[in-house]
Amino acid sequence: MIYPDSFKMSTPSDREIQVTRVFDAPRALVFEAFTKPELVKRWLLGPPGWTMPICEIDLKVGGVYRYLWHNDSDGREMGLSGVFREIVSPKLLVATENPTWHASEALDTTTFVEEGSATRMTITVLYESTEVRDIALKSGMDRGMAMSYDRVEELLSSLLAA
C-alpha cells in the first residue's frame, strides 16, 4: 500500500514551509533512505529528467552533505549543501540548507514518526526571513525543477489540496 494522498504542503508561519508524507515502510528503513547517499540519489530527483551525480552525506553532528542535480536534456545544474546540527536516529534530523542558486541559509528539521507499520515523515524548512523564503524558493524553482501548469484549475486544485 502506498499513501500518495497523505502528502501535504503548508506554511506554518511566514518563515516556514512544511512538507509531510506517509510511507509504507518501517521507520528505520525510511531513515536509511534519507541518510544513505546510495539510496538518496535514487529517489530525491524531482520530475523526470534529473539525476544526482553528486550525493555525499557525512552523517554526524558537524558533518557536511552535498547534493548536485543535473538535467540530462538541457544540462542545467543545481546544488544544495549544509551541515548536520542534530541527529537522533531514526527519529530526527536537523541540518542547515544552503542552495547554490541563492545566498541564503535555512534550517531543515526532518522528523520520522511511526504510524502503525508505516512512517510519517515531516520536513520543516525555516528561512531567515519571509523575503529570503520567497526569493530562495521562487528563484530556485524558476531555474530548476519547474513544470508548467497550462490549466489554472489544475494548479488551483493542487494548491488547495495542500
Add this chain to the structure above:
Amino acid sequence: MERTGYKSPAAERLDTTRLDATFAALADSTRRAILARLASGEASVTELAAPFEMSQPAISKHLKVLEAAGLIVRDRDAQRRPSRLDATRLAEACQWLADYRQFWESSFKQLDALLGELKSKKKKGKKHKHKKH
C-alpha cells in the same frame, strides 16, 4: 514572475511583496474555500455568503483581501458586483508553490518504489538466513 531574462532588484522586490500578499490571502481556510467556489464560475457576495454561514460584511472583508492579493477581480459596474478568479495572476503568483510541490511529489513516488524494493530484499534476506539454520 518572468521565468527568463534579467530582473531588476526593484522588480524582484515587487514579486516578493506580491507573494507575501498571496500567502496571507491563502492562509485562511474561508478564503481558500471562496477561491475553490470561484474556480467553478463567478459569484456575488450573497451567493458566496450562503454556504459559509457568514455575514455578507464578513465575506466582503475576505474578498477585499483576495482582491488586494490579485487573486480575484470584482466587477465594479454591475449591481451584483460578482467576483471571479484572476486566472493569470493566480497562476503567476502560485507557480513556484506548485513547482515545489511537484518536486516533492515526484520524489516521494520514487521513494515509494525504492522502499518497496528494499522491503522485499530484506524479506528475502531473512528467508535466506532461515534456510541456512
